[in-house]
Amino acid sequence: MRSVVKKYTMVLALVVVFLFFTALTGGKLLLAQNISNLLLQNAYVLIMACGMLLCILTGGNVDLSVGATLCLSAALAAKSLEAGMNPMLAVLIAIGAALVIGVIQGYLVGYVHIPPFICTLAGMFLYRGLARVVLDSKTISISNEKFLNLFTSYIMFPGEKMKHCTSALIIGIIIAALIAVLMIGNRAKKVKQGYQAESFAFMIAKLIIIDALIIIYSWKLSQYKGIPVMLLWILVIVLIFAFITSSTVFGRYFYAVGGNEKATKLSGIDPRRVYFWAYFLMSILAGLSGLLVAARIGSVDGNMGNTYEMDAIASCFIGGASAYGGSGSVSGIMVGAILLGVINQGMSIYGLPDQWQYVVKGLVLIIAVVFDVVSNKKAGKS
Amino acid sequence: MEDYILEMKNITKLYPGVKALDNVNLKVQRGEIHALVGENGAGKSTLMNVLSGTIPYGQYTGDIVYNGEICKFNNIHDSEKLGIVIIHQELALIPEMTIAENMFLGNERKNKFGKINWNETYQQASENMKRVGLKEQSSVLIKDIGTGKQQLVEIAKALSKNVKLLILDEPTSSLNEEDSQMLLDMLIGFKNEGMTAIIITHKLNEVAYVADKITVVRDGSTIETMDNADHNIDEERIIKGMVGRELSNRYPEREHHISEEVLFEAKNWTVYHPIYTEKRIVNNVSFKVHKGEIVGFSGLQGAGRTEMAMSLFGKSYGSHISGQEFINGKEVHLKDVRDAIDNGLAYATEDRKTNGLILSDTIAKNTTMARMEKIANKQGIIDIAKENKIAEDYAKAMKTKTPSVQQNVGNLSGGNQQKVLLSKWMFAEPNVLFLDEPSRGIDVGAKYEIYCIMNDMVKEGKTVVMISSELPELLGMCDRIYIMNEGNIVGEMDAKDATQEKIMSAILSSKDKGGSI
Numbered sequence: 001m002r003s004v005v006k007k008y009t010m011v012l013a014l015v016v017v018f019l020f021f022t023a024l025t026g027g028k029l030l031l032a033q034n035i036s037n038l039l040l041q042n043a044y045v046l047i048m049a050c051g052m053l054l055c056i057l058t059g060g061n062v063d064l065s066v067g068a069t070l071c072l073s074a075a076l077a078a079k080s081l082e083a084g085m086n087p088m089l090a091v092l093i094a095i096g097a098a099l100v101i102g103v104i105q106g107y108l109v110g111y112v113h114i115p116p117f118i119c120t121l122a123g124m125f126l127y128r129g130l131a132r133v134v135l136d137s138k139t140i141s142i143s144n145e146k147f148l149n150l151f152t153s154y155i156m157f158p159g160e161k162m163k164h165c166t167s168a169l170i171i172g173i174i175i176a177a178l179i180a181v182l183m184i185g186n187r188a189k190k191v192k193q194g195y196q197a198e199s200f201a202f203m204i205a206k207l208i209i210i211d212a213l214i215i216i217y218s219w220k221l222s223q224y225k226g227i228p229v230m231l232l233w234i235l236v237i238v239l240i241f242a243f244i245t246s247s248t249v250f251g252r253y254f255y256a257v258g259g260n261e262k263a264t265k266l267s268g269i270d271p272r273r274v275y276f277w278a279y280f281l282m283s284i285l286a287g288l289s290g291l292l293v294a295a296r297i298g299s300v301d302g303n304m305g306n307t308y309e310m311d312a313i314a315s316c317f318i319g320g321a322s323a324y325g326g327s328g329s330v331s332g333i334m335v336g337a338i339l340l341g342v343i344n345q346g347m348s349i350y351g352l353p354d355q356w357q358y359v360v361k362g363l364v365l366i367i368a369v370v371f372d373v374v375s376n377k378k379a380g381k382s
Numbered sequence: 383m384e385d386y387i388l389e390m391k392n393i394t395k396l397y398p399g400v401k402a403l404d405n406v407n408l409k410v411q412r413g414e415i416h417a418l419v420g421e422n423g424a425g426k427s428t429l430m431n432v433l434s435g436t437i438p439y440g441q442y443t444g445d446i447v448y449n450g451e452i453c454k455f456n457n458i459h460d461s462e463k464l465g466i467v468i469i470h471q472e473l474a475l476i477p478e479m480t481i482a483e484n485m486f487l488g489n490e491r492k493n494k495f496g497k498i499n500w501n502e503t504y505q506q507a508s509e510n511m512k513r514v515g516l517k518e519q520s521s522v523l524i525k526d527i528g529t530g531k532q533q534l535v536e537i538a539k540a541l542s543k544n545v546k547l548l549i550l551d552e553p554t555s556s557l558n559e560e561d562s563q564m565l566l567d568m569l570i571g572f573k574n575e576g577m578t579a580i581i582i583t584h585k586l587n588e589v590a591y592v593a594d595k596i597t598v599v600r601d602g603s604t605i606e607t608m609d610n611a612d613h614n615i616d617e618e619r620i621i622k623g624m625v626g627r628e629l630s631n632r633y634p635e636r637e638h639h640i641s642e643e644v645l646f647e648a649k650n651w652t653v654y655h656p657i658y659t660e661k662r663i664v665n666n667v668s669f670k671v672h673k674g675e676i677v678g679f680s681g682l683q684g685a686g687r688t689e690m691a692m693s694l695f696g697k698s699y700g701s702h703i704s705g706q707e708f709i710n711g712k713e714v715h716l717k718d719v720r721d722a723i724d725n726g727l728a729y730a731t732e733d734r735k736t737n738g739l740i741l742s743d744t745i746a747k748n749t750t751m752a753r754m755e756k757i758a759n760k761q762g763i764i765d766i767a768k769e770n771k772i773a774e775d776y777a778k779a780m781k782t783k784t785p786s787v788q789q790n791v792g793n794l795s796g797g798n799q800q801k802v803l804l805s806k807w808m809f810a811e812p813n814v815l816f817l818d819e820p821s822r823g824i825d826v827g828a829k830y831e832i833y834c835i836m837n838d839m840v841k842e843g844k845t846v847v848m849i850s851s852e853l854p855e856l857l858g859m860c861d862r863i864y865i866m867n868e869g870n871i872v873g874e875m876d877a878k879d880a881t882q883e884k885i886m887s888a889i890l891s892s893k894d895k896g897g898s899i
Contacts, residue, residue, distance in 0.1 A: 256743070
């Protein structure tokens with residue numbers, strides 16, 4: 001029981017925080033619109049946290065430049081659209097810029113051995129400045145329908161109404177059923193092959209909670225415009241990164257380098273390549289997030305993405321990624337990101353002044369990391 | 383009337399599973415130079431750590447009597463206050479600071495508000511440096527002077543602490559002949575001024591030259607103390623004391639099936655230091671290993687054995703590597719570790735925590751780390767069930783004691799960690815396995831099991847190259863032994879003909895010639 005509590009501490013914390021803010025806001029947090037917006041408003045955090053996790057895994061390193069990269073990519077997209085370019089071309093230009101940034105930073109960190117902190121700090125100034133150059137220090141609004149639809153539309157079947165998108169609920173139920181089949185099947189396979197598996201009752205309990213959440217969430221979505229396209233973007237990225245980190249040789253490399261770089265090198269893995277990929281993928285995700293945020297806000301200015309890097313970093317650490325590298329999971333940091341999102345949204349709805357919001361966020365971060373370090377010490381890890 | 387400055391009485395120090403010191407007694411007279419000799423791991427350094435307070439009072443049993451009083455040191459500051467100063471083998475100097483800053487590090491010349499008086503600092507540093515014959519400016523950076531002079535700075539630093547009892551751990555191991563001689567003469571000079579010194583060293587000619595008394599430490603116990611007042615003790619006499627233990631059957635029996643076929647060969651292998659690229663670490667070494675053979679490399683710490691093995695293993699150490707490497711009679715040019723693994727080499731490090739294992743990862747993940755492609759499909763997707771199964775099979779075969787292979791390696795004992803390290807390299811399926819100090823820091827039972835694993839490997843027609851500082855282990859396990867010293871192979875003998883005395887004197891006689899670098 002104790003190990004279960006320990007493993008799911010952050011999930012429990014999320015539940016407690018959620019209930020707290022629900023009570024505090026008189027249930028406003030539960031409104032369909034707010035539930036729908038919770039993930040969309042934090043799309044950039046969820047996506048960039050995936051890349052940030054790779055950086056942090058390599059040894060507690062972070063990428064400070066992602067907020068600026070995000071701004072530059074958004075600025076390029078907005079400028080291209082303003083010039084009347086094809087929206088697909090605008091997307092390619094924005095992602096292309098992120099790709100170039102990724103190659104440069106990956107190369108500098110991995111092969112030239114520039115400390116990541118310094119390299120990305122320089123990048124933070126550099127790309128922010130370039131973004132303002134591109135924008136000519138103005139705000140550019142985006143009105144291209146095609147571009148906006150690519151990121152901000154809602155999936156609606158013909159004949160559906162905004163307030164009653166049954167399709168969302170149906171898809172939610174299908175996904176819930178799929179997860180049930182997968183989980184039961186997996187456990188059966190484990191038992192058959194004689195591996196350790198969690199108890200049947202525990203699995204069923206877990207399954208019921210997960211499925212219930214999915215169905216409630218999709219029911220809420222069905223009451224407010226249906227399934228947002230942005231949610232699909234988030235899911236695709238998160239699932240890809242969850243798969244990479246948990247099930248591929250490539251993903252294993254990030255943990256290995258952060259766990260013990262020397263031993264990794266002596267096992268025939270090139271740490272330089274690993275660093276390169278971490279910072280390369282991080283920049284690509286920042287570029288993509290730039291497009292999402294630009295489309296959601298509908299305009300781009302030179303301050304866009306300010307301190308977004310801190311949100312991504314904080315999510316990772318709240319979600320249990322080790323500040324020394326080598327451990328952390330995508331599922332964990334998603335919980336961290338959502339926790340941060342709930343706190344943000346809850347405080348906004350409640351109307352807590354901005355200055356106090358910072359105080360609360362800071363406290364949450366330090367408590368989470370202290371908790372992680374202390375509990376690891378007790379478990380005898382170094 | 384004998385005047386003892388220091389008496390250590392019945393000192394016992396336990397580490398989990400190992401008795402590092404067992405009822406040690408040591409008496410040091412005021413104004414003498416006392417040498418501690420013994421094999422690597424005999425307990426000399428542990429004993430000095432107890433004396434200096436690095437191992438605090440309470441973590442050992444027994445008494446330290448210094449100047450007639452029982453001392454209870456909690457840390458190194460307590461012992462330094464009484465004038466006991468230890469200089470470690472690895473110098474504790476900060477390269478980017480000046481000589482003077484280093485000399486007063488932690489002991490700064492300052493006023494009561496904490497402002498450092500730099501004039502006084504540099505002035506006093508210069509005075510101390512004069513006493514050890516250093517002519518440099520005290521404002522020179524440590525990284526800009528040679529190792530020999532750095533050693534002198536350490537001694538000057540000790541002098542600044544008003545030292546009464548100076549402990550030197552292998553002070554000459556990184557010095558050339560000339561610097562060593564100078565350092566020893568300086569010690570004799572300090573002795574004549576009334577200072578007492580304890581010196582730990584492997585170099586027996588130095589012991590004979592400088593020491594008044596010699597205490598032999600073996601397996602955590604003090605064996606005997608010899609008098610060397612006239613400085614002409616027979617080195618053979620010391621060696622006998624150092625290695626004089628009986629070999630019982632601590633090594634599993636093995637049928638020797640050594641084929642004529644040479645599986646691995648190195649020719650004229652030369653390696654330079656990775657940073658100090660003019661310093662030669664391995665010098666023109668040639669050796670061969672046959673199928674089904676266990677070959678040992680004997681030598682003192684710093685003989686270049688680890689560096690040789692690592693440089694052969696895909697250039698994972700050193701610079702300006704030259705020479706030829708043959709596997710199965712074919713010359714190979716291994717460009718990196720990946721290449722070496724793919725060509726059937728493996729190197730299990732002497733330092734499993736730093737270079738071998740990921741302590742924060744599970745046994746399963748560590749086991750498969752060197753050849754992950756064996757548990758993944760072509761797209762690089764890992765079959766986790768297969769990985770766990772393999773890890774469990776290895777844990778069973780190696781008798782690794784753990785509740786499950788999902789356990790983090792950091793939670794295992796040293797012996798079990800070593801077994802995971804071996805599993806990792808067995809899983810890589812090498813034909814030639816370099817084992818660097820495979821039994822370091824593990825208990826007798828685990829040692830025996832690791833020896834059995836080595837025997838199984840050679841039975842399959844593979845070869846094992848074992849680097850070990852424990853002579854009995856080499857004699858018990860190997861078919862043939864190469865002896866290295868200062869980067870050179872200075873001897874080769876069949877294990878049948880070899881004795882500990884022969885190996886020791888091969889090393890020492892090469893030393894007396896001053897090495898050939």
